[in-house]
Amino acid sequence: MINKVRELRESRKLTQQELGELVGVSRQSIAAIEKGRFDPTIWLAYDLARVFGMGIEELFDFERSERK
Amino acid sequence: MSRRLQLHSAAALSVYSSSMLAAFILMHALGTETPGFATAVYVLIGAAAMVLSAAVTLLTVRAGMYDDYQLRCVERVSAVTRCASLVLTPIIAIAAVALDSLGFAVCVSLLLNWLLLFADAAAAAVIGNRR
Structure with a gap:
């Protein structure tokens, strides 16, 4: 799914590892989400959105993403 | 039973039972009723x-x-392992019949399936420990 995770993570100078620790998942999961290879669960999406201080729909672009 | 435990148990059982089945079908086909040392x-x-x-x-x-x-990655590894086992076991059995050698079938099946099981377990451990 198209998302802003990478740009927001980099703007906050967080590594994938650090972001993973903040939301309780592995570095690989963050990498896969950033590349759009893995759609997170609704709870993980919620946790990520909270870390960046925004709503899920702002973080993940549902309109431009392909439904899997 | 958790989904994770089911996943690995199913993979291990699938590999083991399919190879055992092939070994015993082969033994029956060759007229060997008593399991020998190699089978033990x-x-x-x-x-x-x-x-x-x-x-x-x-x-x-x-x-x-x-x-x-990570669980999805492990599932993929297990699926590939199971497919490889299901495809390779009959090939080995056919090769053994063609070569008329039960020992060959037992030894190759043993090595192959053990390696597949080991690869499955190792991959799961590596993926899990990377976190």
């Missing part, structure tokens, strides 16, 4: 491989090492 060794090593796989599974599940993405 095969069963023992197969059982040891299952115990190893189960131990790795229990350790990783207990430590809560997988998240959803």
Whole structure:
């Protein structure tokens, strides 16, 4: 799914590892989400959105993403 | 039983049972009714491989090492392992019949399936520990 995770993570100078620790998942999961290879669960999406201080729909672009 | 435990148990059982089935069909086809020393060794090593796989599974599940993405990776590895086992076991059985050698079938099946089981368990452990 198209998302802003990478740009927001980099703007906050967080590594994938650090972001993973903040939301309780592995570095690989963050990498896969950033590349759009893995759609997170609704709870993980919620946790990520909270870390960046925004709503899920702002973080993940549902309109431009392909439904899997 | 948790989904993770089911995953590994199913993979281990699938590999082991399909190879055992092939071995016994082969023995029957060759008219060998009594399991020999090679089969006994095969069963023992197969059982040891299952115990190893189960131990790795229990350790990783207990430590809560997988998240959803990692679990998906493990599922893929297990699926490939099971497919490889299902495809290769009959090929080995046919080769053994063609070569008229039960020993060949037992030894190659043993090595192959043990390696597949080991690869499955190792991949699960590596993916889990990377977190």
